Amino acid sequence: CTNDLDVIPKDDDEFLSEDFYANPNSYKQALAGIYGNLSLTGTSGSGSSNLQGIDAGTSQYARTLWYLQDLAADEPIWSYENDEGGAVKEIQRNTWGPNNTILLGFFSRAMYTVALTNDFLRQSSPEALEARGHTSKVGNDIVAYRAEARLLRALAYYHLMDLFGKAAFVTENDPVGVYQGPQYNRAQLFDFIESELLDIEGDLVAPQQNEYARADKAVAWTILAKIYLNANVYIGQDKNTECITYTKKVIGGGFSLASDYGLNFLADNDFNEAGKNEIIFPLVCDGIVTQNYGATTVIINGEVGSLESNTAELGAQGWGGALRVRKQFSNKFLNGDVPLTDDRNTLITAGRTADIVDVGDRDSGFIITKFKNVTSTGEAGPDPTFVDTDFPMFRLADIYLMYAEAVVRGGAGGSMTDAVNYVNLLRNRAHSATISASSLTLPFLIDERSRELYWEGHRRQDLIRFGLYTGGNYNWAFKGGSASGIALPSHLNVYPIPANNMAANPNLTQNPGY
Amino acid sequence: KVTEATGNTALPGVGVIIKGTARGSATDFDGNYTIDNVKTGDVLVFSFVGFNSKEITVGNNTTINVALTESTETLDEIVLIGYGTTTVKDATGSVSAVTEKDFNKGNIVTPASLITGRVAGVNVTSDGAPGGGSTIRIRGGASLGASNDPLIVIDGLPISNSTVGGSTSVLASINPNDIESFSVLKDASSTAIYGSRASNGVIIITTKKGKQTFQVDVNFKTSYQTLANKIDVFSADEYRSLIADRVAAGQTGISIDQLGNANTDWQDEIYQQKLTFDQNISLSGALLENMPARLSFGNTQQPGLRKTSKFERTSVTLNLNPTFFDESLKVNLNANVSSEKNRFADGVEGSALYFDPTQPVYDETSPFGGFFEYHTAGEPNNAPRNPVASLMQRNNSGIVDRVFGNLEFDYKFNFLPELRAVLNLGYDRSTGSGSNILSDQSINGFRTAINTPFLGSASYYTSERKNTLLDAYFVYNKELGNVNVEATAGYSYQKFEGEDFNTGNTIDPDAVSDVNTHPDVVLIGFFGRTNLSFFDKYLLTLSYRRDGTSRFNKDNRWGNFPAAAIAWKINEEDFLKNSNVISTLKLRLGWGITGQQDIPASYAYLGRHVTGDAVSQYIFGNTPIIVGIPQSRFEDIKWEETTTYNAAFDFGLFNDKINGSLEVYLKESKDLLANVAVADGSNFSNAGWQNIGQFTSKGIEFSIGADVVANDNFNWNLNYNVNVNRTQIDQLAFGQDIEVGGIAGGTGSRIQLHREGFSPYSYYVYKQLYDVNGAPIEGAYADINQDGLINSSDKYIYKKPNADFTMGLQSSMNYKNFDLSFNLRASIGNYMYNNLNSERAQYNKLQEVTALANVPVSVLESNFVETSNVLISDYFIENASFLKMDNVTFGYTFNKFNKGLSSIYLWGGVQNVFTITNYSGLDPEIFGGIDNTIYPRARTFMMGANLKF
Secondary structure, eight states, X not given: OGGGGOOOOOSTTEEEHHHHTTSTTHHHHHHHHHHHXXXXXXXXXXXXXXSOSSOSGGGOHHHHHHIIIIITTTSEEESOTTHHHHHHHHHHTTOXXXXXXHHHHHHHHHHHHHHHHHHHHHHTSHHHHHHHTOHHHHTTHHHHXXXXXXXXXHHHHHHHHHHHSEEEOOOTTSOSSSOOOXXXXXXXXXXXXXXXXXXXXXXSOOTTXXXXXXXXXXXXXXXXXXXXXXXXXXXXXOOHHHHHHHHHHHHTTTOOOOSSGGGGGSTTTTTSHIIIIIEEEEEOOBTTTBOOSOHHHHHHHHHSOSSOOOHHHHXXXXXXXXXXXXXXXXXXXXXXXXOTTOTTOOEEXXXXXXXXXXXXXXXXXXXXXXSOSBOXXXXXXXXXXXXXXXXXXXXHHHHHHHHHHHHHTTOSSOOHHHHHHHHHHHHHHTTOOOOOGGGOOHHHHXXXXXXXXXXXXXXXXXXXXXXXXXXXXXXXXXXXXXXXXOOBOGGGGSOOOOHHHHHHOTTOOXXXXX | OEEETTTOOBOTTOEEEETTSSOEEEOOTTSOOOOSSOOTTOEEEEEOTTBOOEEEEOOSOSOOOEEEOBOOOGGGOXXXXXXXXXXXXXXXXXXXXXXXXXXXXXXXXXGGGGGTTTSTTEEEEEOSSTTOOEEEEETTOSOSSSOOOOEEEETTEEOOSOOOTTOSOTTTTSOGGGEEEEEEEOSHXXXXXXXXXXXXXXXXXXXXXXXXXOEEEEEEEEEEEEOOOOOOBOOHHHHHHHHHHHHXXXXXXXXXXXXXXXXXXXXXXXXXXXXXXXXXEXXXXXXXXXXXXXXXXXXXXXXXXBTTOEEEEEEEEEEXXXXXXXXXXXXXXXXXXXXXXXXXXXXXXXXXXXXXTTSOSBOTTOTTTTBOOOEETTEEOSSOOOXXXXXXXXXXXXXXXXXXXXXXXXXXXXXXXXXXXXXXXXXXXXXXXXXXXXXXXXXXXXXXXXTSOOOOEEEEEEEEEEEEEEEEEEEXXXXXXXXXXXXXXXXXXXXXXXXXXXXXXXXXXXXXXXEEEOOOEEEEEEXXXXXXXXXXXXXXXXXXXXXXXXXXXXXXXXXXXXEEEEEEEGGGSHHXXXXXXXXXXXXXEEEEEEEEOXXXXXXXXXXXXXXXXXXXXXXXXXXXXXXXXXXXXXXXXOOEEEEEEEEEEXXXXXXXXXXXXXXXXXXXXXXXXXXXXXXXXXXXXXEEEEEOOEEEEXXXXXXXXXXXXXXXXXXXXXXXXXXXEXXXXXXXXXXXXXXXXXXXXXXXXXXXXXXXXXXXXXXXXXXXXXXXXXXXXXXXXXXXXXXXXXXXXXXXXXXXXXXXXXXEEEEEEEETTEEEEEEEEEEESOEEEEHHHHHHOSGGGGEETTEEBOOBTTXXXXXXXXXXXXXXXXXXXXXXXXXXXXXXXXXXXXXXXXXXXXXXXXXXXXXXXXXXXXXXXXXXXXXXXXXXXXXXXXXXXXXEXXXXX
């Protein structure tokens, strides 16, 4: 009876892939799996992970993105520097090397989206559908599903291009197993992302017409606008005109600002005005059904101060002062061109110093309360740790500022009047002073982006675009390691390819300087 | 009357026959016998198993008293090997037998402790928890990523290493009193008959069988467990002055106003010192005249050192060994039923160490069940939680019922008596159930949101593990002149099943229950072996097994595992035959290939999808969607193979009064199964089970035993063994390092590394720099790669957790009716990462968010301030070599009794007597080499009685 050696899954949560797809509803579950990779780390709770060699939470998509974009720049600072064996310390002090596990976490997490998408495209190909007899049952839905899956793959490659400058290129036509994809450099990735997004544009649902949290055309346009705005960094060409084209498409898509800035960052930001009108692409978090140690859970628990009893205000138990801000950031409100009453200023300064001398001293440095796990009616989320607050990866305010910047940078197709108007829409909403056209300069915009978009995962990219990240033109606390900050060598504009990922795929070569 | 020569104890059941006749008798319970019609000049033969026979010529006396001496011919002992037996003299492989008389004595609760330190190359690391399991490593293991546990076979039934929910360990339900012997197979020539599961060695456990004579054995044992050692933190008064000093020195965030008025030793508060009890009764004798039977009943109650923890086991064992058809069919039934009750206690050592010693355990005003907790109007602060409350407010209990055993038919063919057919059916089923309930007064409970009441928590579970076995084989044994042939051939089928159910927290309205059904694991093997003996001098063993596993795909699932061994009994040669010095000298050479397939992935080769659970959904619109995720797929994974070479001399001197062996071994594992990185984007994880790399383990084992003194009144026996072992990773896929060894102190931090050319689990750390006075400079490390930057590229490999040398020494002596025995065990060259000091011995740890916290006193030596500066420093890698006395026991035997009772043995002793080490932590013996608090091993004072009827 050697046939007994052929065993199959017996658990009610595990299936042979063929059995899984025998049900036409499975395609939506698989699509939710690809989206889920932006928030979830595994299939059995916040501690589970589909990735290995790294703590589940420290490989969460938005959290590691946030570490690499914001913690690595001039805004937040993380108090527990020994996390991940000091990997957090290396990130926030810009002393990372190829062995940094947070780099491994993001790189693998983003490539996991690529793998999930490729599998979905294989399983949902017209031939596969036909073979399973599903063609008529899935109808037109599958067209949008496939386009959205490709959008998520393009998004992952966009992040990899931005952070690492290269990645292994793997598509649905490559085999599953131990296949080693060829290396794509920034220009190749740029071309792929651009052509892929243009290719799926027609298949995506019109702006604001899809279910909440599912991507529509506006998300594709936003990613395109992002790569065009940063094209000089990526491929050495200015594409501000293209940026204006696509920001205008988004703006014309029916979005509008929420009446209150804070609505974007609350536990009900999925259903309040911000969720309905301003947020273009959210990463879903839910204290009950979508539990994860991701960006918003970390941010909100991290905002709870060591001195302040502000758990009730933030709606989370908190981690005893895990996050604070660097002085260069708080100065953008305190010494900037906005009044202290600007709604976007959520700093808590009482009993604290602006300066942080010792990162481990959680009572020094100001803290903020921008993200909250309470609803617009003041109710705390249903879980004291896992927050309900969705992470707004893209929102209209960012598009306004991108438009303004592309105009200032000389892009065609927009107008200074509109640019000033968009900036003032944001400042009016924040009950701040409006500006005139003469004030709309690049130095103003880099600071205004910080005031509007801090802790939303844009900062490192912005500073690089403005030439302020490496070098010594702008030094912030703990830049390069020391409390007062030092100049950084220019090779830090991209991260090193993580050693493990590079070893597993010899086609990848290390970035210069590492 | 017949007595035992040394102890003068009556010997019941001794056979007495008149030589040359069929007439005879046997002694009764008191050793008395009568034989009628005996003539002067008749010769009486007295014989008894395990004793030298004696012949007495009858004179004029009508009463003949005889004292039998115990047989010292230990080398003729039968030892179990896979699917058969051999004798020590005829063994060709590396097999060590430990029988009941050599078992460790003392407070033995679980079986593995019976052989700790007894066998060269076998390391048993026990757990301090009541009924806790042990980690057993034979010759250091052979795998990097797959299991390194040896295969354990009980009465022919290989058991699974998967512990059922509610139990402490796989061997916990087995009563050590029912075990007769352990047979440890170490080299491939002896293990390869177990093929795919043999790479880490095999331990064959045999339970006691019924006897023809009636005997009752009663054992009582009680012991008192005490705390052997504590971790050195500041006492309340020392702590008060420390805080004052630190405030004076300018440390911010702490204040003397935060100090309390109590003097609490939190380590004393979390432990209890209690009595444990163990009783066992066994009856053996013949049922229905001719069916040897044994019935044993045992009960153990062991409260743990940690408050509330407890282990209780009740076991019943029945062995029936009838024979049929004129002894041509032998049947062995071994049936075991046991019930294990556990109450588990959380590891609160960490919070006991850092809870402020100036705060009290109890607080009348506390809303948390009268326990002191840090809170603001019932709302918890971010502060340590009272460890005593954590223990007392939780009840985590499980009950496990286990039925296991085997039924063996051994049939000798009438028409061909050299041929036997054996059928062995095995069954092992454990069912566990339990609950984990936290009081609603606990500050650690569930609640629906902040500023709402705590609701406690309550979850319930059931669990099942099942293992069924069918072995069928033929044995042919024939003497052809000077050649003795034994041949075995057979088939083996084994299936493992498992299921777990957990309700989740029933207090939480959103929690959901889930059934987790494990994939079946099926193993099928075909095996054969031949033992040839020429002139009783030259021995040859050849074996072969072909194994299939359900873990691999059709093309890769079958593995072939051959082995060969030769032995030469040099002492049988003419030039040694008459030697007065050398009584035994045997050379053994063995080679074999064994396999490994025991990885957590049950079918990594299949394309599978898993759906997420209730808390891992994604929301589209307003609708949570259960996610469906493809699983990693590695179609080509296959067996890991280990080739072992073994060379040995067995020797015996002076009529085997001194005997021992010297062995040298080399194990080379290739196609190592390990969970390692895969090129991103091509699979559904960044790592998975693949065959990567090579691994070598080599070593020397030496053991020697001697009857130092042996005379009528005084006997002293000494045994010593030593193992030198070295393991090294030869090759890893892509030459890539693998970081392992998770530690406390920063989420996801790790301290160990697999790297080519080094011992597995080597420490991977920064090199600490020191000032001119030899004091460590905080955060200053050597720039190993000299790039001017200190980051993770500057870590280096420094020491390893594995010992270079492990040794054991056992001494047993008796003078008249007194006996005294003790064990010593040493481990040399093993290093430990002191995670307790690395994580906590820093001045900034005096502040735990809103409260004060205690720290280890070693902070006074290092003067470290900030954990993140020092966590990964080699400063915390310490030499953890040790010498331990595991136990010492002494006893006295009373044996002048009237009818019924034949002897009483009273004994007392101490377990975990002392440890000599330079290691600064609690205990240098921690498996894995990372010390982040353990369940402490108690020092136990014991007394017991053994009554024989």
